[in-house]
Amino acid sequence: MSGTHEVTDTxxxxxxxxxxxxxxxxxxxxxxxxxxxxxxxxxxxxxxxxGRVNFYKLNTDENPxxxxxxxxxxxPALLIFKDGQLKDTVVGFRPKSDLKKRLESALS
Numbered sequence: 001m002s003g004t005h006e007v008t009d010t011x012x013x014x015x016x017x018x019x020x021x022x023x024x025x026x027x028x029x030x031x032x033x034x035x036x037x038x039x040x041x042x043x044x045x046x047x048x049x050x051g052r053v054n055f056y057k058l059n060t061d062e063n064p065x066x067x068x069x070x071x072x073x074x075x076p077a078l079l080i081f082k083d084g085q086l087k088d089t090v091v092g093f094r095p096k097s098d099l100k101k102r103l104e105s106a107l108s
Contacts, residue, residue, distance in 0.1 A: 004026065004046050004055040004057050005054075006058075007058050008058070009064070009066050012063075012066045015056060016054075016056065018084065019081075019084075022052070022053050022080065022106055023053065023080070023081045024042070024055050024080050025081070026056065026076060027060050028057055028076050032075050041095075042078070044096065045099060048100075053103060053107070074091050074092065075091075077091045078090040078094075078099065082107070087106040088106055
């Protein structure tokens with residue numbers, strides 16, 4: 001799968017926790033300026049890591065259960081999962097190079 005896809009409170013368990021690949025979930029909201037800044041970087045990474053990492057976006061306004069479950073209080077928040085477990089959390093805007101390092105660390 002390349003590109004980012006939507007995930008919801010309903011589909012999170014199946015797509016992320018039981019997913020077959022490591023996964024980055026972008027917690028965002030339409031009104032969030034920094035979220036709009038990080039979105040193109042996440043999209044670029046989804047192309048670079050196609051077939052190795054799944055990428056999802058979760059709208060925090062529409063999906064309060066998963067947002068609360070993982071204690072997301074500030075967005076953008078990028079959560080990286082591997083084997084159904086949370087491996088890393090990035091809050092706020094970060095450069096692409098930092099996100100790549102965190103993905104590589106989670107993959108190893």
